[in-house]
Amino acid sequence: MDSSDVNDRRLERLAMAETFDPRLWAQHMTSSAHGGFIGMRYRDHGDIWIELEFDWRADLVGDPETGVLASGPIISLLDNATSMSVWTRLGKFRPQVTLDLRIDYTRAASPGKPIVARAECYQLRRSMAFVRGIAHDGDISDPVAHAAGIFLAVDGPEWIK
Amino acid sequence: MTSTDLPPYARAMGMAIVGTDNGSPVIAMDFAPRAMGRPGFLHGGAIGGVLEMAGFAALAAELERQGNPARIKPINISTEYLRSGLPETIYARGEVVRAGRRVANVRIEAWQADRDRPVASCWMNFQLKTP
Numbered sequence: 313m314d315s316s317d318v319n320d321r322r323l324e325r326l327a328m329a330e331t332f333d334p335r336l337w338a339q340h341m342t343s344s345a346h347g348g349f350i351g352m353r354y355r356d357h358g359d360i361w362i363e364l365e366f367d368w369r370a371d372l373v374g375d376p377e378t379g380v381l382a383s384g385p386i387i388s389l390l391d392n393a394t395s396m397s398v399w400t401r402l403g404k405f406r407p408q409v410t411l412d413l414r415i416d417y418t419r420a421a422s423p424g425k426p427i428v429a430r431a432e433c434y435q436l437r438r439s440m441a442f443v444r445g446i447a448h449d450g451d452i453s454d455p456v457a458h459a460a461g462i463f464l465a466v467d468g469p470e471w472i473k
Numbered sequence: 474m475t476s477t478d479l480p481p482y483a484r485a486m487g488m489a490i491v492g493t494d495n496g497s498p499v500i501a502m503d504f505a506p507r508a509m510g511r512p513g514f515l516h517g518g519a520i521g522g523v524l525e526m527a528g529f530a531a532l533a534a535e536l537e538r539q540g541n542p543a544r545i546k547p548i549n550i551s552t553e554y555l556r557s558g559l560p561e562t563i564y565a566r567g568e569v570v571r572a573g574r575r576v577a578n579v580r581i582e583a584w585q586a587d588r589d590r591p592v593a594s595c596w597m598n599f600q601l602k603t604p
Contacts, residue, residue, distance in 0.1 A: 320512050346516035349486075349507035371485040382482030383525055383547055388518025410517045414551035470557075471511060 319344050327407075327468075332399045334362050347392060350385050360401040361432040364393045368424050379423030383457075386427060386447050387415060390459040393431035394443035398463055401433040401441075407471035408441065413461035421456045425449040431459070440464050476534035483526050486519065490530065496538070497566050498530040504560045515558025520583060520593050523565045525550060528579045528597040531567030536601075539572070543601040548576070552595040561585055563592060575601055 319340070326337055338354035341347045342364075350372070355363035366372075366389060374382030391413060399405050421427055430452060431445030440462055447457040476498055479488055483500075486508060491501040502508065502523050510516030525547065532545055565583040577599045583592045 323512060345506055345509040346519050350518075371481050373481045376480060382480060382522070383550070384482055384486070384518065384522025387521035387525070387550070387552075388516060391517045391521070409557065410552075410554045412551065412553045413517065413521070414549065416549040417547050420546070 327405045329405065332402065332404050334396060334400050337396065337399070337405075338362075338364060341392060341396075346388060350388050352389060352392060355428060357400050360397065360434070361430060362393055362396045362400050363428055363430045364389055364396070365426050365428040367426045368421075373423075378420070380420045381423075381427065383415070383417060386417075386421070386429075386457050387413070389427060389429045390415060390431065390445045390447055390457065391461075393429040394433075394445045394459060394461055395463060397431040397433040397443055397445070398436065398441040401436055406465055407468050408463040408465050409471075411440070411462040411464045413459060416458045418455050418458060421447075422449050427456065428452075438465070476530050476537055479526065479530075482522070486522060488523060488526055491564070493534075494566055496534060497568060498527070498534055499564055499566045500527045500530060501562055501564050503562050509560070513560060515560070515563060515592075517552075517554060517558075520554070520558050520563065521550065521552055521595070523563055524552060524581045524583055524593060524595045525597065527565035527583070528567040528581045528595075528599075531569055531581070532572065532577050532579055532599055535569040535572050535577075541572070541601075541603075543603045545577070546600045546602065548598040548600050550595055550597045552593055554593050556590065556592050558592050559585055564588075567597075572601070574603075577601055
């Protein structure tokens with residue numbers, strides 16, 4: 313059995329759990345695959361919100377002249393954080409896919425600083441969840457990006473191949 | 474970036490320019506675990522990253538044709554995820570709708586084996602800064 317099988321089984325266990333543990337889920341989601349590549353980490357969570365972060369890294373840069381991060385990793389962080397905010401609010405995992413995600417880049421991220429995303433599920437319905445999030449590099453009142461999106465609930469078999 | 478030179482993030486994710494279609498570079502990214510989200514599928518952020526790179530490249534190519542030396546900065550992106558991204562190569566190409574003096578609007582589409590079945594599409598707005 314290779315490590316990806318072990319990861320898949322751990323994910324299955326987390327998905328079947330009666331309650332949603334944001335810290336455990338984030339540890340899993342960020343230990344391999346794309347979250348692992350970006351270096352995402354769990355930071356904090358509340359009733360309907362969660363915070364994830366990742367460190368600045370040279371190979372995540374979008375503009376080599378300035379050292380400013382590419383926006384791709386920021387999309388990934390906001391996608392994961394907004395997605396997890398739904399399960400945080402629900403208190404349970406529910407399979408879902410991203411229907412749409414809009415991101416406004418409000419300023420360039422400062423080179424060298426970690427990026428924090430704080431995301432919340434502001435409306436939860438049976439078939440979909442409405443989310444928003446802010447990415448910043450130390451001061452949430454001076455954000456680098458703002459996100460709004462919708463997740464669509466799907467059947468379990470559609471979710472995991 | 475220029476229309477032929479990808480930044481470190483794109484190279485680290487395995488993106489490459491594999492051709493040009495009607496004046497816009499086509500970006501490809503081979504599947505690898507570093508691009509995977511839920512098991513067996515591409516991560517929405519990785520798909521967004523490919524879309525954005527195709528948007529930048531399309532706009533850079535258009536500005537080069539115009540002889541416009543402006544630097545480009547993304548203002549925003551709005552992505553619709555149309556189908557699940559499969560563990561195989563993904564392609565993206567942008568179309569510059571308008572490149573004005575201060576702002577440019579670009580539409581981008583991503584697809585996999587079948588170009589007529591897009592995986593995701595988005596629009597992006599860019600700020601143009603003339604040096």
